[in-house]
Amino acid sequence: MKKILGIMVLGLLWIIPVSANERFIPLELFTGGEIRNDTEVKYTPADKIFGEKRRKKIIGPQDWKNPFTKEIIKVYKRTKKNREGRVRKTQLFTVTNNGQCMGRVYDQRRSKTKYIKNGCKFPLGFWKKGETRSFSVTDAGRSRTVELKILKLGKKPTDCIKYNWKLFDTSGNKLADNDYKFCKNRAMTSLKIRKIK
Numbered sequence: 195m196k197k198i199l200g201i202m203v204l205g206l207l208w209i210i211p212v213s214a215n216e217r218f219i220p221l222e223l224f225t226g227g228e229i230r231n232d233t234e235v236k237y238t239p240a241d242k243i244f245g246e247k248r249r250k251k252i253i254g255p256q257d258w259k260n261p262f263t264k265e266i267i268k269v270y271k272r273t274k275k276n277r278e279g280r281v282r283k284t285q286l287f288t289v290t291n292n293g294q295c296m297g298r299v300y301d302q303r304r305s306k307t308k309y310i311k312n313g314c315k316f317p318l319g320f321w322k323k324g325e326t327r328s329f330s331v332t333d334a335g336r337s338r339t340v341e342l343k344i345l346k347l348g349k350k351p352t353d354c355i356k357y358n359w360k361l362f363d364t365s366g367n368k369l370a371d372n373d374y375k376f377c378k379n380r381a382m383t384s385l386k387i388r389k390i391k
Contacts, residue, residue: 216322220351224296224316225252226381229352235293235318237268244381249275258286291329293319308334323347337364352378
């Protein structure tokens with residue numbers, strides 16, 4: 195009996211440090227909305243102006259009909275204005291990859307418009323510090339791989355998160371390498387874009 199109890203205690207000690215580095219990342223951290231105490235990904239209302247220059251805005255959720263599949267899905271609309279106050283970028287985001295990500299389904303900037311399937315730009319749900327996950331994406335008809343790595347996680351759902359986002363082509367060539375930081379009630383607070391050689 196003592197042996198079994200000892201094995202159970204050792205087993206619990208092994209689990210505790212692993213789960214201590216894991217936390218739930220809520221959708222509201224992405225939208226800047228009020229963070230709830232539960233661990234369910236929900237489409238909650240968002241209407242937030244954010245960014246250093248206050249040119250970015252996210253609203254939603256709203257229904258959007260994919261022009262190719264005719265499917266109607268819930269999305270958040272994120273826009274960015276230029277210095278003159280005109281919208282220069284519009285993106286639509288939804289929950290993707292079985293609730294593991296917020297991903298783009300639509301991206302329009304300048305004269306270029308593209309549709310994305312299974313996109314992943316923000317981690318959702320339970321993640322661990324240092325964890326890396328890869329996702330297969332179709333971006334404007336091209337196969338791509340997105341890789342997310344958690345750099346800073348915190349312990350509470352209200353803590354800021356920092357993560358790395360990479361995009362690769364089918365040959366494994368790196369196309370993008372960015373670090374993002376999102377904080378409570380502020381949505382995205384920083385973006386570091388690395389130049390790709």
